[in-house]
Amino acid sequence: MPADLRPFADHLLAWYDRHARVLPWRVSPQDRARGIRPAPYRVWLSEIMLQQTTVAAVKAYFAKFTARWPHVADLAAAPQPAVLGEWAGLGYYARARNLHACAIRVSEEFGGAFPQTAAALRTLPGIGDYTSAAIAAIAFDEPAAVVDGNVERVVTRLFSIETPLPQARKDIRLRTAELTPQERPGDFAQAMMDLGATICTPKRPSCMVCPVRPMCRASAEGRAEDFPVKKPKAAVPERKGAAFVATRPADGAVWLRRRDAPGMLQGMSEPPGTGWHAKADGATGANAAPFAADWRFCGTVAHSFTHFRLELEVYRAELAGDPPAEGWWCPPEARGAEALPTLMQKVLVRAEASPPEPAATPKRRLNR
DNA sequence: CATACGTGGCT
DNA sequence: TAGCCAAGTAT
Incomplete structure (x- = not known):
């Protein structure tokens, strides 16, 4: 030195x-x-x-x-x-x-x-x-x-x-x-x-x-x-998508799946949802649901990531049986141990805070 | 070297 | 409020 x-x-x-x-x-x-x-x-x-x-x-x-x-x-x-x-x-x-x-x-x-x-x-x-x-x-x-x-x-x-x-x-x-x-x-x-x-x-x-x-x-x-002098940052784009919260009336469990694809939130749990698209691509809506159900619109959740801002439409439906999809029922007492990122916590809160009846905007059910 | 990758707190 | 920032790493 x-x-x-x-x-x-x-x-x-x-x-x-x-x-x-x-x-x-x-x-x-x-x-x-x-x-x-x-x-x-x-x-x-x-x-x-x-x-x-x-x-x-x-x-x-x-x-x-x-x-x-x-x-x-x-x-x-x-x-x-x-x-x-x-x-x-x-x-x-x-x-x-x-x-x-x-x-x-x-x-x-x-x-x-x-x-x-x-x-x-x-x-x-x-x-x-x-x-x-x-x-x-x-x-x-x-x-x-x-x-x-x-x-x-x-x-x-x-x-x-x-x-x-x-x-x-x-x-x-x-x-x-x-x-x-x-x-x-x-x-x-x-x-x-x-x-x-x-x-x-x-x-x-x-x-x-x-x-x-x-x-x-x-x-x-x-x-x-x-100091330090920093290079200016690029503006963050906006994206949108939808999340679908299915609940089981018997115990209030929610249907979750694991995000397996490489990328955002890999390995973490989430309710089923669409991909996140550029906002200009438009239309999401209940038509994008992963399986048919009586989906009710519950409002949107906004979330800021490092490199984009996301607006997620949240839908909820009660299911009598198991949905035809990969995943598991997460009862309320198991919620705390789930690998739910903050974004998905917000989605669940949004879904559960929304009144059960009636559907805000009746959406046609065109799901497979 | 640039970009993807979360979240919450502070101004 | 919108932006900035916090004990960075992987690709």
């Missing part, structure tokens, strides 16, 4: 010693100094959950997962639907599928012990550049360059990097590697993320109380908020 960068890590770590956030998956810098190490399983699990996800949202899920599956072998032994069921609501469901696959590989190929280098961790499903470096640094003291969105923000401000993201990534990684100390690399990584989360925030950063302000070029120039 260049001599003029050493004070950065020292100042940051001194600040971290006093201001580290207390988090369920974290070992405090004081305990860490006493030789206490975080369990790699807990570090890994928290890092996967925290990908593009807020600390506040993760806490409850981390508690549920560690209570139900205390060790990686427990998770590896679980059926995938159970894992998806616990993950439901957290989003980015490929993470849950990869989490399970990773647990199985660690159990089968590594005897239940996570590999200890970033390079080896990087080969596991769901573990990329950031997560491999974070686990290696936090759990195994490897001085890896840990670069997440917080670090990108901190580093682009430190050096007033004008190159827009993602073009600037390589430069940011090299700068982070130079800043990272040989000692306490895990605390350093967590300190950078805490700094980004609490002081060096995207908007209205608290430069006046920042422990590294003397070393920050953007702050000196009074333009911290100008």
Whole structure:
């Protein structure tokens, strides 16, 4: 490390010693100094959950997962639907599928012990550049360059990097590697993320109380908020479709199926529905039902995904017997364990909140 | 390098 | 409110 960068890590770590956030998956810098190490399983699990996800949202899920599956072998032994069921609501469901696959590989190929280098961790499903470096640094003291969105923000401000993201990534990684100390690399990584989360925030950063302000070029120039520079995003298109909620009068069960096709919400549960088409394609309606029934329109559900906005028409019908389709009845008491993404939770609420009679707009039944 | 991939909170 | 943002990865 260049001599003029050493004070950065020292100042940051001194600040971290006093201001580290207390988090369920974290070992405090004081305990860490006493030789206490975080369990790699807990570090890994928290890092996967925290990908593009807020600390506040993760806490409850981390508690549920560690209570139900205390060790990686427990998770590896679980059926995938159970894992998806616990993950439901957290989003980015490929993470849950990869989490399970990773647990199985660690159990089968590594005897239940996570590999200890970033390079080896990087080969596991769901573990990329950031997560491999974070686990290696936090759990195994490897001085890896840990670069997440917080670090990108901190580093682009430190050096007033004008190159827009993602073009600037390589430069940011090299700068982070130079800043990272040989000692306490895990605390350093967590300190950078805490700094980004609490002081060096995207908007209205608290430069006046920042422990590294003397070393920050953007702050000196009074333009911290100008970084990182980002490439403008494309507008999100709108799509529409329909969902059909069949209920069983005897116990209020709803008919669900599994989304098997690769793509959105793969592996998750849903009431049967149409594909999601460009809004301009028009007509959905009860005619699109997967099987004939007395479908009643219940209103629409709007939901925003990262790359498109969706408007779903919701229909409901009571069924005497089983529908001629793949799926299963989910009684009310089993609802909580279902792998229902938030969108589908909204659909069920919409269907069940709608009055039973009469049909809002009588739609012709032209279904097969 | 660009795009697909969820969700909830905040401004 | 519409947009932005949060401890990214896979392809």
